[in-house]
Amino acid sequence: MKILYGMQKPDEGTIAVDGEQVSFSSPADAIARGIGMVHQHFMLADNLTVLENVVLGGEKLYGIGSKARKKILEISDAYGLGVRPDALVEDLGVADRQRVEILKVLYRGARTLILDEPTAVLVPQEVDALFDNLRELKAEGLTVIFISHKLGEVLKVADDITVIRRGTTVGTADPKTATTKQLAELMVGSELPTPETRESTVTDVAMLKVQDLRLAATDPDGVVREVLAGIDFTIHKGEVLGIAGVEGNGQTELIEALMGMSLPDGGVITLDGKDISTAPTRKRREGGIGYIPEDRHRHALLLESPLWENRILGHVTEAPNSKRGILDPKAARKDTERIVREYDVRTPGIEVTAASLSGGNQQKLIVGREMSHSPKFLIAAHPTRGVDVGAQAQIWDAIREARREGLAVLLISADLDELIGLSDTLRVIYRGRLVADADPATITPEELGTAMTGAARGHLDATDNPSAAADGDTTEDEAR
Amino acid sequence: MKKFDKDRLLLAAAGPTLALISAFVLTMIVLAASGVDPIDPLRIMIDQAGYEDVQVLIVNQAGIYFLAALAVAIGFRMNLFNIGVDGQYRLAAMISAVVGAKVALTGPLHILLIVLVAMATGAFWAGIAGILKARRGVSEVVSTIMLNAIATSVIAWLLLPKNLGVQPAGSNDLTTGDIPESGWFPALSLPGGDIYGFTFVAFALGVVYWFVLNRTRFGFDLRASGASESAAQASGVEPKKMIMTAMLISGAVAGLTGMPLLLGESHTYNLSFPLGIGFTGITVALLGRNNPVGIFFSAFLLAFIDKSSAGLDQNGYAKEIGTIMQGLIVIAVVVSYELVRRYGIRRQQQKVGEELAAGHALKTDNKEVAA
Known part of the structure; x- marks a missing residue:
């Protein structure tokens, strides 16, 4: 993931985007190739507005004024993100912030989105909304890499699943036929651990x-x-x-x-x-x-x-x-x-x-x-x-x-x-x-x-x- | 595990080496740029250090710098920047000189009293900055700089003959009166001159500093506060109390900075008491990475530059070359240490990754430490 986004260099191996072999030495290279990343921990400045956060670091693209605002609204409408450019980020909820992060990446012209554990901070209803957004993106021809350890979600949203364990690909699965159990077995090499606690140990002390x-x-x-x-x-x-x-x-x-x-x-x-x-x-x-x-x-x-x-x-x-x-x-x-x-x-x-x-x-x-x-x-x-x-x-x-x-x-x-x-x-x-x-x-x-x-x-x-x-x-x- | 220790040692040495080399190269560039022979002044300085009297001067100066740097280092270890060592030291020297001149006690007690008064005064002056920081969140950088200026004025006022000062007959100097001989610290007499006895106390304090920081709970709390204030707080350190304690200790050690000179040579606080020792102490602490051994060597280095550059004047060079060198060392130190630190972290992460990939992890069934 870090390698895909250019934060780290691979020792060996190649990456191909659109059939063309590429190598990234910094996130800027990755962005130039249309790869964008939404981090697990949001990278937004709380005391700036959505518009300011989006243009930050990308001022050269559409300026910082009305042109940028127009572009933001355009993207927001196209993918149903429902982002308000003038809201302060600190006033936004977690789900809204995530949409701003996605928009930020799209604004920079990303065609491939990497989402790292995007649902970790969301409640189920918000997860559903996020999945709707992702389906919109997919419909527009974008590629999404969805990284998650929540198997149910992966099955729900993905078209193709690759399981990675300790740095190697251990298998692929078709979400239409695979079950959580099979995925879990691929993932840990054994049965999925469940957090369930069986017998109660509660005392009255x-x-x-x-x-x-x-x-x-x-x-x-x-x-x-x-x-x-x-x-x-x-x-x-x-x-x-x-x-x-x-x-x-x-x-x-x-x-x-x-x-x-x-x-x-x-x-x-x-x-x-x-x-x-x-x-x-x-x-x-x-x-x-x-x-x-x-x-x-x-x-x-x-x-x-x-x-x-x-x-x-x-x-x-x-x-x-x-x-x-x-x-x-x-x-x-x-x-x-x-x-x-x-x-x-x-x-x-x-x-x-x-x-x-x-x-x-x-x-x-x-x-x-x-x-x-x-x-x-x-x-x-x-x-x-x-x-x-x-x-x-x-x-x-x-x-x-x-x-x-x-x-x-x-x-x-x-x-x-x-x-x-x-x-x-x-x-x-x-x-x-x-x-x-x-x-x-x-x-x-x-x-x-x-x-x-x-x-x-x-x-x-x-x-x-x-x-x-x-x-x-x-x-x-x-x-x- | 040896491998990581050796790595760390190498990296620890790399920082100062890099800093010193670049500082010397930069000095030569500055000299060349100003149309002066870049090598000759350095050669003269090294020659100077060959004389016995200069050597004694260097040792005495190093002891003073060592104390000032320890005071600064205590603050640094918990991310407090005590710039006020200079004011704390001067005020402490002056007040203890006054007390020392006013009382008469038997030898060791007299010295002990002077030392304790100096520590208390230094701690009091630093404590003001401590209270301001703990209670009102005032940056200690700002408050200690201001307290330096206030100390200067307070000393000037106290030194007036109508207050505590004494004007020796036939002189326009102002002093605090002479401390009787019972309050003099015995010196080590060498052919080149006397080495202040308190210098040895100073170096012994370095051992105490190491022990307190590395082997006591208090030291651990202090270092934890410096490494991560939030983690220290969650671990049970009370940040405000820690700020206060660190400031008081730092001030007390700063108060000792004047002792080698006061107890060993001047026996009075007068107008020619050196200024700016506290600031040099910051350089020394930085260069020595707040480590007592490092501080020891860097105190000698700075003392060497100080004392041997004095001889440049007689050879037609400006003795300010030494000052330039000191300034360049500060810049080089800050830059090179940060570079080395980042490199070290990155390198270690990489190595740990490699070792784990190679299966060298500490295993459940393997009691030996791997690697």
């Missing part, structure tokens, strides 16, 4: 209790907004509480409040019977909170430090990392080797920097580290985001195993299958409130997706008539 957690924040326009409004929940020993929600509805703030990285305006947090509402982060970690953050590069790793120093991070006061204030690098190194072994972190050694590992292996190291201090309560935010299928299964296994031993887990994820599969209890967060709860045994991703847009409240029951909840409230989210 409360491990984490959150009562009436409140936080208000002032947004850039000076409007005071409730980011967390009266959050109440209890997680028992051996229970996984899943929180579903479109990103930006208070999940990040909730995690930060639980970790003590920011102090909430009000509310009580009790861990294992002890009030930790005002305890500093380090005390909370020592008290048994494990933390797998949503952004591992920002919150869980020192990228330029060796693995064994990363193993110390967050647990510097605990054995085996230090004794009476003095570090014990020898013991820390030894324990890092153990983590690398037990959690199957693929690395040539523990002296390499964290940055040189792949995302999945970084995440396995983090999971291993957090699990090594026998946490009582684990915060797992998007634990398998950007992680390959093999690592995904291992991470799920680790969480499941710890849960069996009485760990309480708060799971926050945008992957609804993961949420439904791993959780014992499901809650939906919307605009800082827990608006709905559901039973993971009966709920479908679609129903959960509806609730995430704020359209459904209360207890979601699969057998209920969902029309009672879907009262046209969905537009509210888009208007945001």
Whole structure:
């Protein structure tokens, strides 16, 4: 993928576009050949308008004025993207931002689109809308490379499927006849791991209790907004509480409040019977909170430090990392080797920097580290985001195993299958409130997706008539 | 694993080497461009270093630079840019000189008191910038530069005879009065002159610096904060407390910078106390990559340029050639270190990829460290 987009040079092999052999030494070359990429993480400037974002770096094409605007509207209409050129990017939802990214690529004259895990951040309804867009593009004669680990989606949207495992093509499939099971077998060489947890291990001993957690924040326009409004929940020993929600509805703030990285305006947090509402982060970690953050590069790793120093991070006061204030690098190194072994972190050694590992292996190291201090309560935010299928299964296994031993887990994820599969209890967060709860045994991703847009409240029951909840409230989210 | 260590060592040496070579080449170009013989001044400087008295001067100056650079390096390790070492050091030297001259104690206690006062003063002055940063988010770069200017004025005012200053008879110098002999630090006498005893304390502090940073929890927290503030915070470091602590320690060490001179030679703070040591300290810390051994060598290098360029005047060259050289070193250091750093990261990622592809990963069934 990086090679196709010119970010990296191949050692061997050739690429042919339209039957013509090409070689790219930079993304600019790839763009010139009509190849465009929509990254998993959006590359947009929040404080600029859609128009400005699209022309940024492509000023020479159609200028920055009315000609560019005309072109944008033209593309938007042609492919049914529905982009408003003058909206500020920061006001757009995730799905809209993605459409801007696609438009940006088309604006530069791309005929081949690479989409990297485009659905990871979307709710099912938005995924459907994206697929409609892609079909439009296809109808206009464009080529789309859709990279995803969600097999159902691949089957739904693709005309041709190629399965890649560890850098080699392991097979191709015809989406008309192939099943998810066959694809999965090609992908991992064995059966697809499912996040399903079978037997319940929930006890009636409360491990984490959150009562009436409140936080208000002032947004850039000076409007005071409730980011967390009266959050109440209890997680028992051996229970996984899943929180579903479109990103930006208070999940990040909730995690930060639980970790003590920011102090909430009000509310009580009790861990294992002890009030930790005002305890500093380090005390909370020592008290048994494990933390797998949503952004591992920002919150869980020192990228330029060796693995064994990363193993110390967050647990510097605990054995085996230090004794009476003095570090014990020898013991820390030894324990890092153990983590690398037990959690199957693929690395040539523990002296390499964290940055040189792949995302999945970084995440396995983090999971291993957090699990090594026998946490009582684990915060797992998007634990398998950007992680390959093999690592995904291992991470799920680790969480499941710890849960069996009485760990309480708060799971926050945008992957609804993961949420439904791993959780014992499901809650939906919307605009800082827990608006709905559901039973993971009966709920479908679609129903959960509806609730995430704020359209459904209360207890979601699969057998209920969902029309009672879907009262046209969905537009509210888009208007945001 | 040896392979990665050797790599890292090579890369660590590559940065300074590249920087120094390019700085010297650039100096020669500057000299040639201004119509001066590009080789002769350098030769004279090297000749100068052969004299014993110049050697003693270099060692004494290196000790002072070493302390200033340590102070800067503590800040650098957590991404704090303490430009105020100069002001902190001068104010600390002046206040401790005043206290030292006013009291009479037995030998070691007297020296200890002066040193402690200096550290406290330096920490106090740096602490102002620390509080401003932690409480109000004021950039420490701005506040420490301003505090340098304020320190200059405060010292000038305090040195007035109507305040704390003393005007020696028959001189227009202003001093803080002489520290009695019990407050002098014993020196190491050599044929070329006296080496300040405090210089050895300075180098010993380098060992303490290494230990605290690399072997203590506090040091780990500090380095983590420097490497990634967000990750450090998530790991349990309180950023505000860390800023304050780092600033206080940095200031305390900055306060020590004046000690070799004050305790070893001048025994008073006067108008001719050197200016700008703190800024040279930044160069030294940069060149030494905030590593005590690196700082040790770069302190000697800068001291050498300083002291041996003084001899250029007598040979018909401008001694500012030394200053030009120092400036060029700073530029070369910043550029070459960044280049080497990026190259190192890219190279390692590539190597890790290769090793994994070759199946050298640490395996579940393989207890030995592979590679």
